[in-house]
Amino acid sequence: MYSTILPELMSITVFILTLLCLQAGHTSTYMPNYSILSLNTTGLKDAYLTSTQADLPIHDVYNLYMMTTCSGYWSNNSSPPLEDVTCSPVSWYSKFSPSSLLLNDLQTHHSPTNLTSLSFPQGIQDAFDQRFNLQLHVAFIFYVIALFWLGIVILWGLITCWWGVLGSFAVLFVSSASTSLLIASAITTAVQSQAVALINDEGGAIGLQAGYNGRFLALTWSAFAVNSLSGLVWGVAGFCSGLVRGSEF
Template identity: 30%
Template sequence: MRLTALFPLACAVVAFVLSMLCLFAGHKPGFMEDYAIVTLNTSTLGHNLIPTATTSSGPSPTATSIGSFFSSIAHNISSTIEGDLNSIIGDVADKLAKEIGIKQWYSLHLMDLCEGTYAPNATQKGAHENVTTCSNQTAMYHFDISKQLNQELEIGPLHINLSDINWPSEIQDGLNALNTALDATFVLYAIGIAAAGCAILASLVACFLHGSHLISFGNWGLATISFLALLIASIIVTVVQSKATKLINKYGNEIGAYAYKGNKYLVLTWVAVAVMFLAMLAWVAEFCVGKRNKGREYTEKSSGRGWGRSRRSDEAALRRSGV
């Protein structure tokens, strides 16, 4: 058994598993929800529409459904927990999302979108994410958060839409441009996973074949394809994360929308790249060592044949001389 092939085999297996997790993270409620690409916190979305009310004698807002609701929240907060700012923020955050009909957070995964609420509340440090639902898993999923929010607002208790909460159109316009990059990421992950899977099978073959540097070269080729595909996919995800969070925070913070990078997802994808890189280096070493050993064997055989011919020639010369 070729024990030196076990290390790149193990690396290929690890890269294959991690890449699959990157692809299928969040495909159902509760499955690796912490490994989202981007998470959008909407627990305070629309807070800018709440009238400032420091006393109960302040002017009342226009008598519309949304105005009455926000006025009621402001009045209750100011009268019951006045002076405790942190409690006020937490209370508003928990009530806002529920009353206008949206969830407190939305998370983008490579093939779907999940949503849910925070427990015990949105402002609690280290709050837990309770997953409510996830969209159907779709290859090359497009992150259309504006459409999702608008649908939920329209069927919510107040029957409002994005324009009522001053949702900036620049957010979705920017995300639409990033969706193309995510499409490419999906394809690259698929290539990387397929190549890693083939590398696993080829590595198993190499474990039982000795001295074949062509097998090592083939394994190196598969490992290289997988490494490059995963590397480019990881770079794209890193850039998309950065641009998406900056975009949402730039235009959304004023109305209560906040975006966060999925750092755990980044760790997952870059570790997959690293182990596949190690597998590629291991097969390079295997190929070089195998080629050197074969060259040494050829030299030894050639020397042996030359020495044999020289000995036979000397014996023949001695016989001809009568010795």
């Protein structure tokens, strides 16, 4: 019975970490620093001001999360934190559309400027439409699958409080969750790296810059690592429980 407490707590921890991967950015104040990537437009705004002597009415930063996008302005000399942050509605299929975000800001402020005059690279938008958004949606699905398996593991752990030997079977569910987390984490890591490189490569000439702080990666890979370790602990717990129960007969 007691041997299942540790792996049960580990599985609950992984469940929470995985849930946080999906919930980051749900509101302007909920885990704002755990974005997958950030699109910084301050260079574009500075270049526009220099050439036209007018302000460009767009947000300074657009943050992409698993289920939403948030936009805000630097509070002090282009440094954190962001202020006046607004977030899009939470969606199970969140699509990051840089051109639409910029165009919406321009139209909202009735600016005569358009994306063509800003020389916005169409290749950036095409990459998100054709690859990155779909890949992130696939990652989202695997996060949900991982939560499903983790939920089963947690419920199974409660059962093993009475039949500890059953803890060995939890390894099967944990392995399925680990596989799902590995796929989701790998996809997110690849998208993050490739999208940031593409934006900086194609948008650097007009002042667009993308980056990430690594906190989301730390969150998702920690979930995978702890879950993988919990599989080993579940196996040991089941084995020990079997020995104890066997010695009782």
